[in-house]
Amino acid sequence: MADKPSIPKGTRDFTPLEMARRNFIFDTVRKIFKTYGYLPIETPAMENLSSLMGKYGAEGDKLLFKILNSGDFKGKLSEEELVTIPAGKLGTMISEKGLRFDLTVPFARFVVQHRHEIVFPFKRYQIQPVWRADRPQRGRYREFYQCDVDVIGSNSLLNEYELVRIMDEVFSALRLKVVIKMNNRKVLAGISEVIGESERMMDITMAIDKLEKVGMEKVMLELEQRGLGKDSMQKLEPVLKMEGSNREKLEFLEDYLGPSTTGMEGLVEIRQLFGYMEPDTMEAEVEFDITLARGLNYYTGSIFEVKSEEVQIGSICGGGRYDDLTGIFGLDGVSGVGVSFGADRIYDVLEQLERFPGHGEMDTRVLFVNFGQQEVQYIFPVLGKLRNRGIASELYPDPAKMKKQMSYANSRNIPFVALVGEQEMQDGMVTLKEMETGNQERLTPEQLVERLSV
RNA sequence: GUGGAUGUAGCUCAGUUUGGUUAGAGCGCUGGAUUGUGGUUCCAGAGGUCGCCGGUUCAAGCCCGGUCUUCCACCCCA
Known part of the structure; x- marks a missing residue:
């Protein structure tokens, strides 16, 4: 038998429930970033190792995930060299790419590369995963998401002030x-x-x-x-x-x-x-x-860190000002300041405090029971009407037993079930059942759309 | 990277002390009571190479070694 499937240490799958909760966090920060005028960018998961090395201190370099060169990674190395060269040094000889460690350094690189297309001061946000070859623990993962906001090309302390306001706004929106x-x-x-x-x-x-x-x-x-x-x-x-x-x-x-x-x-x-x-x-x-103090050694001025007062879990947000970061990539005299929200730790805090809101708006609102081919044909246009109005609607794909279809609606927390059988088809009606109360009413398709629009 | 714990059914966990036939519970799942009505109740059922590999033994879920996972401390950090 094949080995049980698994994923690398410190990485995780996310279920639909977890995704709904993660998206709540991402949507909250994104919405606030946007209201302050920040613009989104994305950068690749991997960067040239030369862009990453030496930016995070000696400890940081050890925590970088390196990507083995494709093809003949041994290159021109002799057998003897492979054995005698110390592992640390060998790493840089057979690997020239690495997974990004944070979003700030790739951002500095981005700014230097795109300096002619960018209007300064440049305000950007970036929500993407980063990787660190740390030993995992609670609240510490090898793959985790950061939500960064930075302003680059302005020395004003008003930027710091704005970031403090953003941090405050985010955490009060999350009720933390x-x-x-x-x-x-x-x-x-x-x-x-x-x-x-x-x-x-x-x-x-x-x-x-x-x-x-x-x-x-x-x-x-x-x-x-x-x-x-x-x-x-x-x-x-x-x-x-x-x-x-x-x-x-x-x-x-x-x-x-x-x-x-x-x-x-x-x-x-x-x-x-x-x-x-x-x-x-x-x-x-x-x-x-x-x-x-903050460990990352590119900070030169203000530094920030946010800690939960309710759950003990390290910092959930941090950042600061960096005066010389773009200089490393060949663009001097550009100062930046930014903070990074640790989505996964924020998740853990909200989870522990049971403070995730109930979800609903994008969840299915009505399930049509499948009674067979004829009924399904009758239902198609009704489904179309509902979906045009933005009402999430499903049709059960198999003409299974009622009990099975009802249980499906129940365990998916779908608030309404629509029944269309012979009688309804004849009368041009739909029977709508509200799951919580058990009440049923007979409606025309138009009335149905109205009823579920609220 | 260093040190310490952990792993038994889909999930939460008993059982390991003192090795001994067919490894248990609750929840969940499937079917039935109820062939157009879920969530409650009752009945029945399925589901486990006891993380993986090796060793000791007549015999290992239980003892020993290794390995992986998760967790804890250090280091560092979101």
Whole structure:
């Protein structure tokens, strides 16, 4: 016997019910993206490996799915080379394409390639799957959908503000209670500068990112292991211990970051962004969180992350500003900012909270029972009338037993069943049964269309 | 990538401790009671190489090894 069929680790099939729920998420974000004037694009599932490598940090490169060259992938490699060259290096010799890891890097590539057809500032949205060779867990998949919105070609902080509004609008439309965390890479750079460890910004930010999770002591230990001097650590401590309201934190940093121009720049940006936000019009809490670092190393300014306040599941949305991303592809001086909604995690949250709305509008509204050839011929024009009016209607394909056809309607949650037998054909009528109440009424085809139009 | 759990009917799970004939339950499914009326009820039935491969044993769902899946922690992230 053949092996049981299966799909690759970390990938999933979606049933019609799951698709209805996924589409609810996609439709919600798409609708909101559009009302802010963003335009859709799509890019290929695979990119040239050279476009992807080195954009996500050393860890990121390991998580890239590489596609083996077609044909004679061994190429000019000798048997000996195949054995002696380290696996990591060999990978790039026999593979030149990879599955995209996110939508931001392909977008930057897209912008560079299409720069002459694009009107800047360019506002685009993109809803497509991405792939990461991570070890799967709950809320972590190897294939998952991101819903990205980005503005490229504008330095204005109004773009950041707009994205915060979009995040807020999306999550309130989904009826999810979230906190929007924000920070700024320039502030993080400033901190590193102030403590005299400019070179170690990534180490420092990644360590303090864990503050909430592992506590002060372990963070300090990790920093020590990463080679941070005692002196620098002492200078860093007050920042980590910083508490209070957004305003209080900013005031503290105003002093602390004094010596760093970059740090002060970041602070000005955060202040301005908060200035745009009138707290009373925002549903979600917006929190300035100094421990927010974000691993992707192309961010240069504002960074964002959204966490559910009701379900523990990592971040469900994240993003930030990137000043140099298009530069890598040969177009300098174009800054962009964007956020990415993690559709699959949002799904898991909604699922766990049982907060998916009931579905209906696209589900079948009426099922015609099949009594045989003659009856079917009579039904065709009636079906046509209903469908022309946008009423989803089905005819049971086999002249099966009533019980079977009724059960089909029942388990599909079809609210109405139409019966056309000899009697109805003679009178030019249709018997309509409302499944929930069991009530039946005899209607002309025209009346039927009216009755189901509501 | 490192460490730890998990896998029995379509689904949710018993059974594994102490190896012993034909592996169970609930839900679902099929048929009937009801040959033009579903969702309730009653009756009957089908459905399993116990994830896969190998080993120990007279005998393995149960013990041992490997492997895959899912899940958990780390790492990192949507």
